[in-house]
Amino acid sequence: MEFILTISEVSKRAGVASSALRFYEEKGLIVSERAGSGHRRYHRSVLRRIAFIVFAQKIGLSLEEIAGELAKLPENRTPTKKDWSRLSSRWVRRVEERIAELERLKDSLTGCIGCGCLSLQRCTLANPGDRSGRKGPGPRFWL
Amino acid sequence: MEFILTISEVSKRAGVASSALRFYEEKGLIVSERAGSGHRRYHRSVLRRIAFIVFAQKIGLSLEEIAGELAKLPENRTPTKKDWSRLSSRWVRRVEERIAELERLKDSLTGCIGCGCLSLQRCTLANPGDRSGRKGPGPRFWL
């Protein structure tokens, strides 16, 4: 395999900052080799990998989850179209679930709130247990 | 108006931690009066307000946006059912947009990636300009 792309080339083509690329590498999402100078050199396949990372983020996956998904790809060979399809079909299900949740929220916006019943202890949609019993910081919304 | 609820009562009924309530107040999302002791006392209407905040978060709005929306409610009187409905109908549109975006992402997962064309410079779905030209930290995903 030839590792020929510099970090700035990958950055431009993928539309992702160099700092983000180093960060992804640190997190084990992508790999690089080093030129004699110590500079990073990337294989072309990294572009598709990054495309998938960006995509998965839009869908709402965390980098940790994405790392887990990418780890399922074969290590000893460049992934085929079929490998990528397998991944993407798993993600389609997640998107569908997310859409379904939004539909439910939408319905309760028009129905539940519109009719005036919106009170947290009665409306299961607004408070389905997950919010009350959550720990740690931040919202991590619609898990 | 009678401000009679203590912070722990509101916390229990709304399913939101006391610390979060103080935080919301600091951000101007809710209001309270003080008892002689210096303790917070809330009006009952705060419960509906919090319900809306929780809801809006699930939909994906930031607290800043929510503050902006809530500011549109009348100040000198307790909001009516109609006031809340007006807000919620605006949010329905946002949910619909978000759903539409997810549908697009889903389609490109099955189509674009499945067919093998996923390359960031060609596929407008994966890189519609917003990602390339972004500043500051974090993803703020699916704006």
Added chain:
DNA sequence: CTACAAGTTCAAGTGAACTTGAAGTCAACA
């Protein structure tokens, strides 16, 4: 009167996903 729970403020910590800045290396060009 003494516990103890529940409230207060204010500063600092958390996690995710990066970015920014400092300080240094290396190759190429005038």
Added chain:
DNA sequence: TGTTGACTTCAAGTTCACTTGAACTTGTAG
């Protein structure tokens, strides 16, 4: 020779939405 420009590492900063902890005061029960 010097000076850009692209690269390196490492530490620290940023945003959001809170939480946690320290130190202190108040209200209630026995």
